[in-house]
Amino acid sequence: MTDTGSRSVLRTETFACVRCGLTVTALAPDGRRRNHCPSCLHSRHILDHVEGGPSECRSRMTPISIAVPRNGDWMLIHRCVRCGELTSSPLSGDDNQLLLMRLAVRPLAQPPFPLEGFGDL
Amino acid sequence: MPRRKPHQHRPQRRKEVRPGPGGGQGDAFRCVGCRLEVPLAAPGTAHRNHCPTCLTSLHVDRRVPGDRRSTCRGRMTALGVEVRGDGEWVIIHHCLACGELSANRIAGDDNALALLRVALRPLSGPRLPLLQRAAL
Numbered sequence: 284m285t286d287t288g289s290r291s292v293l294r295t296e297t298f299a300c301v302r303c304g305l306t307v308t309a310l311a312p313d314g315r316r317r318n319h320c321p322s323c324l325h326s327r328h329i330l331d332h333v334e335g336g337p338s339e340c341r342s343r344m345t346p347i348s349i350a351v352p353r354n355g356d357w358m359l360i361h362r363c364v365r366c367g368e369l370t371s372s373p374l375s376g377d378d379n380q381l382l383l384m385r386l387a388v389r390p391l392a393q394p395p396f397p398l399e400g401f402g403d404l
Numbered sequence: 405m406p407r408r409k410p411h412q413h414r415p416q417r418r419k420e421v422r423p424g425p426g427g428g429q430g431d432a433f434r435c436v437g438c439r440l441e442v443p444l445a446a447p448g449t450a451h452r453n454h455c456p457t458c459l460t461s462l463h464v465d466r467r468v469p470g471d472r473r474s475t476c477r478g479r480m481t482a483l484g485v486e487v488r489g490d491g492e493w494v495i496i497h498h499c500l501a502c503g504e505l506s507a508n509r510i511a512g513d514d515n516a517l518a519l520l521r522v523a524l525r526p527l528s529g530p531r532l533p534l535l536q537r538a539a540l
């Protein structure tokens with residue numbers, strides 16, 4: 284996307300997903316500003332989380348994991364395909380539930396050790 | 405615990421020996437989580453960056469794993485598990501002091517039960533968004 288495109292994002296409160304092209308309202312149903320596409324869950328690297336402030340990177344960020352802070356809600360972890368930076372963000376009510384669930388169960392579908400030895404956890 | 409795919413690790417850059425994350429003797433460090441004395445040499449990785457027993461790490465890297473340019477030195481706990489394209493598990497660590505995230509490959513002697521608990525966390529407890537909404 285061009286700079287002209289990103290300025291109009293601010294005016295109209297929508298953005299086009301960098302991955303699937305969907306036009307997404309910047310505000311989620313719960314009234315929070317969202318940072319990823321509710322359909323494909325991809326995001327864009329626009330904030331620098333190490334230094335703080337905006338990032339020059341602006342590359343696509345891939346959803347890589349579901350994480351749960353202590354006593355917290357599900358968080359979606361993204362990694363920038365260009366610079367590797369990691370971010371976490373809260374979910375929106377209209378996020379693709381099946382993609383979220385697929386991310387959540389992926390570690391158990393591909394364990395690095397046999398699961399047979401674990402009865403109850 | 406035997407690993408199912410022990411030889412799928414991609415080769416890692418050689419790193420010179422340096423003081424451990426806890427400021428240890430060079431070949432071991434004291435875990436900030438469980439206080440265990442942990443040898444730096446780890447099966448399957450060139451350099452250990454988390455405790456194999458409790459999975460706790462120390463915030464010493466800034467942008468790149470191994471750059472050791474962070475001055476934070478906060479405690480990092482395992483927040484989640486990522487599965488790479490080749491099936492390898494990677495721990496997502498979260499710094500309790502500054503909130504920074506980092507991704508660290510698991511080592512061959514990491515506690516399997518501790519790893520499994522982190523991987524299961526999204527699927528256990530009352531926080532399952534899909535099931536809540538579907539009102540099963």
Ligand SMILES: [Zn+2]
Nearest residue numbers: 328340363366
């Ligand atoms: Zn980036």
Ligand SMILES: [Zn+2]
Nearest residue numbers: 463476499502
């Ligand atoms: Zn930190």
